[in-house]
Amino acid sequence: EVQLVESGGGLVKPGGSLRLSCAASGFTFSNAWMSWVRQAPGKGLEWVGRIKSKTDGGTTDYAAPVKGRFTISRDDSKNTLYLQMNSLKTEDTAVYYCTTVTYYYDSSGSPAEYFQHWGQGTLVTVSS
Amino acid sequence: SYVLTQPPSVSVAPGQTARITCGGNNIGSKSVHWYQQKPGQAPVLVVYDDSDRPSGIPERFSGSNSGNTATLTISRVEAGDEADYYCQVWDSSSDHRGVFGTGTKVTVL
Numbered sequence: 001e002v003q004l005v006e007s008g009g010g011l012v013k014p015g016g017s018l019r020l021s022c023a024a025s026g027f028t029f030s031n032a033w034m035s036w037v038r039q040a041p042g043k044g045l046e047w048v049g050r051i052k053s054k055t056d057g058g059t060t061d062y063a064a065p066v067k068g069r070f071t072i073s074r075d076d077s078k079n080t081l082y083l084q085m086n087s088l089k090t091e092d093t094a095v096y097y098c099t100t101v102t103y104y105y106d107s108s109g110s111p112a113e114y115f116q117h118w119g120q121g122t123l124v125t126v127s128s
Numbered sequence: 129s130y131v132l133t134q135p136p137s138v139s140v141a142p143g144q145t146a147r148i149t150c151g152g153n154n155i156g157s158k159s160v161h162w163y164q165q166k167p168g169q170a171p172v173l174v175v176y177d178d179s180d181r182p183s184g185i186p187e188r189f190s191g192s193n194s195g196n197t198a199t200l201t202i203s204r205v206e207a208g209d210e211a212d213y214y215c216q217v218w219d220s221s222s223d224h225r226g227v228f229g230t231g232t233k234v235t236v237l
Contacts, residue, residue, distance in 0.1 A: 035226070037226075037228075044212075044214065044229075044230055044231040045163070045171065045214050045216075045228040045231070046228065047227065061223065061224045061225060062225075063225055063226075064223075064225075097170055097171070102176070104177075106158070106159040106177070107159075108157055110157075110158070110159075110220055111218060111220050111224070112159040112177070112217075112218045113226065114161040114173065114176050114177075114216060114218070115163075115173065115226075116173055116176075116182070118170040118171055118172070119170065120170055121170055
């Protein structure tokens with residue numbers, strides 16, 4: 001059974017930093033592409049970013065609101081995904097979910113990705 | 129940037145059919161995925177690649193996608209289907225990124 005357990009959330013002041021972790025089990029983590037998705041209180045889902053497996057280059061992509069401030073990394077020896085968040089803003093307040101990514105090429109030959117398994121989320125509050 | 133628009137709410141009586149739309153420019157050329165989120169819980173994938181269902185998802189959930197609109201259809205609606213539903217695509221037109229719809233609250237009357 002796939003399990004994703006996020007940790008590291010909490011209260012941080014604007015301009016501060018926080019690192020989230022996501023412990024994975026039940027699948028071969030090193031082969032997996034992984035993503036972070038967030039949800040502000042009472043709002044919808046927002047994609048944060050994604051990291052490919054090392055065999056696929058280990059590269060990352062980020063949403064525009066977090067690019068240059070957030071960094072996704074992975075430690076395959078520990079089956080753990082990370083989200084380093086710097087220069088935090090009040091608008092970063094949200095529940096952050098770790099997800100697995102299923103990727104493929106659709107019928108038109110375009111890349112497609114979706115989020116199959118989700119953790120329970122960890123709350124990050126940015127407030128003075 | 130690519131935008132997905134959903135109606136804020138849909139109401140349906142038990143046993144009837146709920147249809148949730150997801151509008152986007154030429155969305156029929158993309159693969160659409162749907163998630164269900166109940167209060168206080170993480171989202172759950174209910175349809176992927178326009179119309180496929182993950183294991184464990186009832187056949188009552190189905191999807192279609194054409195032109196500028198994708199649709200999630202819930203047949204024989206049950207009280208337990210009351211939740212928020214989100215569509216999602218992967219936008220690789222400029223930079224590579226995930227895009228979620230605005231979300232639809234389904235209320236079972």
